[in-house]
Amino acid sequence: MFRRRPPLPPFPAGALLVGGAARDWFRGVAPKDFDWAVPAPAAAAWELAAQTGGSAFPLDETRGYWRVHAPDGRQHDFVPLPDDVRGDLLRRDFTVNALALTAGRQIIDPAGGQADLRSRRLRMVSEANLRDDPLRAWRAARFEVTLGFRLDPPTEAAVQRVAADLAAGTLPMPAPERIRDEMQALLMHPEAARGVLRLEDLGLLALTLPELREGRGLTQGGFHHLDVFGHGVEALHQLLTRFPEADLPLRWATLLHDVGKPRTGGTNAETGHTTFYGHDKLGAALTRGSLTRLRLPAAEVDRAAALVGAHMVQLPAGEREARRFVHRRRELLPDLLRLMLADREAARGPQGTLATRHAYALGLERVLAALEKQPTLPPPLMTGRDVMALLDIPPGPAVGEALRAVAEAQALGEVQTVAQARSFLLGQRKPGL
Known part of the structure; x- marks a missing residue:
């Protein structure tokens, strides 16, 4: 049974509320954005912009598409009212989106979407509609997660056929930016891990993140009870369970943190144990490639790749090491700790004893305590000019090396004044500095 239907804003003259907004209203969910025909x-x-104090601008003047950003944060899109409303609705992706609502609250439902909403069923209007815009295959996986519905068997089979034809090149791939937007909408949901598994079931993950799929069936042993692929998905689940506010770069990094393992697998000659030496660094490069391919903003790509590259760093055993940890990785904190915790909590293999888990938790706590004690960098004690004058050296890499050494000593509490910094540098001086 759906909740009481929420109030709606005044309808523009002659308007229909269509698509997802009509769907959500019928479900008793207040629409976040409004699509008007x-x-x-x-x-x-x-007119709406004048009434609300919002801003109006064209999305596509040729086709007559307009948008208004209202002061309440909601978005209103306006498209031309079709001559054949029912025919237009029957060209949509899923029956639950092929709905329209009149100002008098009459529902236009040519595809049986109301019955599917009641049954929590996601059913295509037609396979031809899916093939007309193959991005709708990704949307199917997203809607399953975000709406809490389930694809009916004919629709699931049709989505799988679309994925197979995309892989074979007989259907054109959607633009990377559109796939990115669907993926990120899915990743922002609390059940994102389940959505990733559904992408795999539907044949879409191979078209989106083939590098992630390389870990399927690759066993690890030791601390791990899942294969590499399953571990990455479980780590994402652990992250979102503990840190539901995690941003997108952290979610991407957590899902992809072990993406380098399939290409770095080996065996330790002495112990016979499986090894993945260097998987963190290769994983960072693969993460960068994957997210660049999906056209994520460069800053988000950089952060996700940096988190993947740092996720294997050793946790500190003492207070001084914790201060050094914070100093060297401050820009990645606290997200790096969240990733590391999700990684550990997703591993339940035989080596994951209570003692090892306790030791890991203590290491995390030391870093958090050091970060709380020094949440921001202290002002620098010396400039490059100061270093060059003190050591009588020209501009170059040695100046930066000296400044970094002073900054770390300052973070560790070894120097606190300019005089101490000068003495420290003179004492550390060596050939080439």
Whole structure:
């Protein structure tokens, strides 16, 4: 049974509320954004902007698509009212989105979407519609997670056929930016890990993150009870369980943190244990490649790759080492700790004893305590000019090396004044510095 249906804003003249907004209203969920089909989109957009104090602008002037950003944070999109409303709805992706609502609260439902909403069933309007825009295959996986519905068997089979034809090149791939947007909408949901598994079931993960799939069936042993692929998905689940506010770069990094393992696997000649030496560094490079391919912003790519590259760093055994840990990785904290915790909690193999888990938790606590004690970098004690004058050296890498040494000594509490910094550098001086 759906909740009481929420109030709606005034309808523009002659408008229909369509698509996801009509779907959510029928479910008793207040729409976050509104899609309106109106006789005159530009006029309706300007009128709403004037009424609300929002901003109106064209999305596609040729097709008459307009958007209004309202002061309450909601978004209103306006498109031309079609001559054949029912026919237009029947060209949509899923029956639950092929709904329209009149100002009098009459529902136009040519595909049986209301019944599917009641049954929590995600059913395609037609396979031809899916093939007209193959991005709808990714949308199927996202809707399963975000709506809590389940694909009906014919629709699931059709999505799998679309994925197979995309892989074979007989259907054109959607633009990377569109796939990125679907993936990130899925990743932002608390059940994102389940969504990744559904992408794999549907044949879509191979088209999105083939590097991640390389870990399927690759056993690890030791601390791990899952294969490499399953571990990455479980780590994402652990992250979102503990840190639901995690941002997208951290979510990507957690899912992909072991993506380098399949290409670095080996065997220790002395112990016979499986090894993955260097998987963190290769994983960072693979993460960068994957997310660049999906057209993520460069800053988000950089952060996700840096987190993957640092996730194997040794936790400190004492207070001084904790201060050094914070100093050297401050820009990645506290997200790096969240990733490391999710990684450990996703590993339940035979070596994961209570004692090892306790020791790991203590290491995390030491870093958090050091970060709390020094949440920001202290002001630098010396400049490059100071270093060059003190050591009588020209500009170059040695100046940066000296500044980094002083900054670390300052973070560790070994120097606290300019005089101490000068003495420290003179005492550390060696050939080439």
